[in-house]
Amino acid sequence: xxxxxxxxxxxxxxxxxxxxxxxxxKKLKYESYAEAAQKTKLDKAERKQRRYDIMNExxxxxxxxxxxxxxxxRYKITQxxxxxxxxxxRQEGMLFCDKLRTPQVYHRLQSIKAEITxxxxxxxxxxxxxxxxxxxxxKFVVEADCIPGGxxxxxxxxxxxxxxxxxxxxLDFGQQxxxxxxxxxxxxxxxxxxxxxxxxxxxxKNFAAEPHLSKENKELKTMHRxxxxxx
Numbered sequence: 001x002x003x004x005x006x007x008x009x010x011x012x013x014x015x016x017x018x019x020x021x022x023x024x025x026k027k028l029k030y031e032s033y034a035e036a037a038q039k040t041k042l043d044k045a046e047r048k049q050r051r052y053d054i055m056n057e058x059x060x061x062x063x064x065x066x067x068x069x070x071x072x073x074r075y076k077i078t079q080x081x082x083x084x085x086x087x088x089x090r091q092e093g094m095l096f097c098d099k100l101r102t103p104q105v106y107h108r109l110q111s112i113k114a115e116i117t118x119x120x121x122x123x124x125x126x127x128x129x130x131x132x133x134x135x136x137x138x139k140f141v142v143e144a145d146c147i148p149g150g151x152x153x154x155x156x157x158x159x160x161x162x163x164x165x166x167x168x169x170x171l172d173f174g175q176q177x178x179x180x181x182x183x184x185x186x187x188x189x190x191x192x193x194x195x196x197x198x199x200x201x202x203x204x205k206n207f208a209a210e211p212h213l214s215k216e217n218k219e220l221k222t223m224h225r226x227x228x229x230x231x
Contacts (some may be wrong), residue, residue, distance in 0.1 A: 070144035200227035
């Protein structure tokens with residue numbers, strides 16, 4: 001005899017089946033279109049705030065770090081990973097720039113960059129989606145592709161930001177230039193001394209250390225001022 005779905009007895013037996021009873025015991029979560037839209041809006045606002053937080057931290061990093069991240073910052077996969085790194089850095093009491101330079105994080109960023117540039121064989125789906133404000137990217141590109149002093153000198157205060165290892169190399173070379181200039185001055189080699197002081201000025205004015213390296217920044221300014229005074 002064929003099953004008659006219009007027969008109440010059929011439905012009574014159907015509801016007594018174990019798999020049906022299990023489904024009926026579950027609470028169905030209803031979410032209206034308005035609630036879903038509101039949740040999407042809040043998620044988008046949260047991601048935007050995170051981007052600005054990440055950007056503020058990136059502005060404190062060396063130029064080479066900015067140069068690595070700049071081409072891929074607009075992708076969601078990069079933003080998600082950077083936010084994870086920022087949260088870990090805060091929990092560990094580390095500076096974000098120092099956390100980015102740890103081998104594991106730095107290599108992962110290089111891997112993400114390789115995946116993004118791999119075309120159809122790289123990232124896909126939501127990870128390949130772009131979501132970023134143009135004002136952030138404009139600022140980031142300028143900082144990452146840093147031209148000290150700007151093009152034709154339109155930004156005289158713009159410097160290439162270096163990490164602790166890099167700035168130490170600049171300071172050592174600056175000290176050497178200064179010493180050679182002083183030695184030439186003592187030997188009354190005025191032209192040689194002036195040449196060395198000018199070289200020191202041209203080099204030192206183009207660099208700065210990361211903001212948290214206050215000692216190195218102070219030493220750099222003192223050395224640069226000495227070269228200027230001796231010119």
